[in-house]
Amino acid sequence: MVSAQKKAARPTPVSALREQIESFLAGCRQPAALEPGEAPFEVTPAAFHFTDFPKHLQFEIWDEQRTLMRRITGIHQRRTARLTVETARFGGKPGLLTFTDLGRPQSAAPLLESSRSVLRELLRRWLARQFPGWTLDQVSSGADLEHTLSPACPRACLTKGDRRIAAVAVPLPHAADALTHALLWLAYLRRRHPVQEIAIFLPCGTQTTTLLRLQHLNVACRPFQYDDSGFEAPIDPEDHGNLITRLEPWQEGPPEPVNEAQSWTRQVELQPSVQGVQLTGGARSLRVNGLEFARYEAGLLWTGVFRKEPAPNLAAVEELAREVALFRHSGGPAPEHPWLLRQPESWLESLVRDQVTMLDASLLPRPVYGQVPALTGCERACLDLLAVEHSGRLAVIELKASEDPNLPLQALDYWIRVAHHAARADFRANGYFSGLPISCKPPRLLLVAPALQFHPTTETLLGFFASNIQVERIGLGVEWQRIPRVVLRASGARSPEWDQTDL
CATH class of the missing domain: 3.40.1350 (Trna Endonuclease; Chain: A, domain 1)
Structure with a gap:
């Protein structure tokens, strides 16, 4: 008799299965149910239901637009933030259903x-x-x-x-x-x-x-x-709307210092390691190998690498310039220093600005502009420069210091906008390349990166470019931060020509 009572009190496999699932859901901050091919269902008390059957547990869940019903036959896998159960769809087709806790970071993988x-x-x-x-x-x-x-x-x-x-x-x-x-x-x-x-x-x-x-x-x-x-x-392929771009008028700063902050800016710029870069609106950026440590803007000189504050005096700015120069160079005393590792594209940009004729002897060494026109609403991992040939034809220079399969099409974005403004003669009208003849022809496109950092798919993607886009890949040697030197050239989607003496 006692034995029969114990046997009757023992939970059935279905009730034990239900108990495990309910226990897991009770411990979740934000429970959800996921099935492959379906968006997640939020598990709320009023929107799901369990029904016990002799050989399976029926689970039903719904929201404002959908209803999902599955027969749960067993536990497949249990982890901290998720519980996966075995299911049978109507017709007996097996499947999996995952209960997860959206309130835990571990749920990111199953959600993805x-x-x-x-x-x-x-x-x-x-x-x-x-x-x-x-x-x-x-x-x-x-x-x-x-x-x-x-x-x-x-x-x-x-x-x-x-x-x-x-x-x-x-x-x-x-x-x-x-x-x-x-x-x-x-x-x-x-x-x-x-x-x-x-x-x-x-x-x-x-x-x-x-x-x-x-x-x-x-x-x-x-x-x-x-x-x-x-x-x-x-979508109609021609329905791309007007080209959304912005070409700010170029405004050079005053030729002579007119206040103390400008005087400090010019004195700091005389240091051999410091590069001054003119920005639109009369602002000027002071950099060491592409890393900005000071900026003159709106009558004030701001200093700092990670956070800018008004410069207290000239001596403090000069000391910061020397300190940045100590760490921001190849072979510096601290290989893991954040100033050395930060913004490799900016370092590459500074080298190209100073030695643009290294890329192509037909380019004028000055002026070289940074990111004009601005790409409205775009976040870019690349940096761009705009130069001009002796003939007046513009050259878009796209820079990337690490492998990126998106480089060709990101460069195409910038080329499209420069070609648009070149055809309209906007650069001359807005004060760029003062005194130089500017051609209305489509610009050249130069992709510049360390030679071993061009992504293997670059040639493939360039093979889809229209024939009127004259594009060239230019690769620098592995020691480009110390000795910038071109070791690779390739036109369009052709295989590159290598100078392997400095790879």
Whole structure:
């Protein structure tokens, strides 16, 4: 009798399963349920329900737009911030469902994987609607580091007879680099089969940069936009709007010091390690190997590397200049000093400013401008310079000190804007290159980086550039911070010519 009572009191496997899940959810600060291909469900007491059956636990959850019902058959894996259970869909198809705590940092990984799964499944639906009669040959969101294919952007290939279309869906955080992902996927497929065009799905409101770039690329593309509800619609490739850019009038500072702060600025600039860079509006930046330590602006001299304060006196500024020069050079006394490691692109910029003819003897050594026109609303990892040839043709110089697959298309953004203003003769009208003839021809584009830091995909991406864009890669030797020297040159997408004496 006692034995029978004990047996009756023992929890069933289903009730034990439910107890484990409820215990996990009770310990979560912000519980959520994730299933591959679906956006996360917030788990609130009023929006989910468990039902016990003899052989499984039925779980139902809903929000304002969706309902999800699954049969839970067992625990798959349990960790601090997530609990993954085994499920059976209707028809018996097995699957996994993850309960996670959005209030813990450990939930970032399953959330990221869930969002990628959602976008991958949306891409399937979009392609089925937009390309009826085509066969979805493959769809993937896996990482392929060898070919620089990101797991963040699901990709697919459609076939119809002997025709093929590449397709890519781009999430919002990667919208600025959408064409980089799309073109690398297209190039990957073309190494195996002829592919005629590419379809690219962009978040609403992010299409302008992509559409502007497409005007200067040799690629057939069908752009689409999608909204938060998952609805997609075609975009007219010509509907890129007006070119949004800004060319500030160039204003040189007064030729002679007119106040104490300007006098200090000019005296500090006489130090051999200090480089003075004229900025728009009469401001002047004082730098050592590209690292700014002082700036004259609005009648005051501001000093400091990480935080600027009004200069107390000339001696303090000169002492700071000497201290920065001590650490900000190759072979300095502290290899890990933050002043040495900070802003390598700015260091590269300072070298090119001083020795621009090293890149090409046809360039005038002066003047060389930094980032004009400004790219409104763009965050850029590269730095740009604008120089001019003896003939009057402009040269856009894009600088990058480390590997970056986005370098070619980011450089194209700047080239587009400079070409726009050159055609309108805006540079002469706004005071740039005073006294020099400025051509209205499209500018040259020079990509400058340490030779071993050009990303392997650079040639691939340059192969899509329109023929009217004269682009050249220029690589510096490994000791460029100590002895700047050109060791690599390549035109367009051609293989480079190397001088291997200084790699």
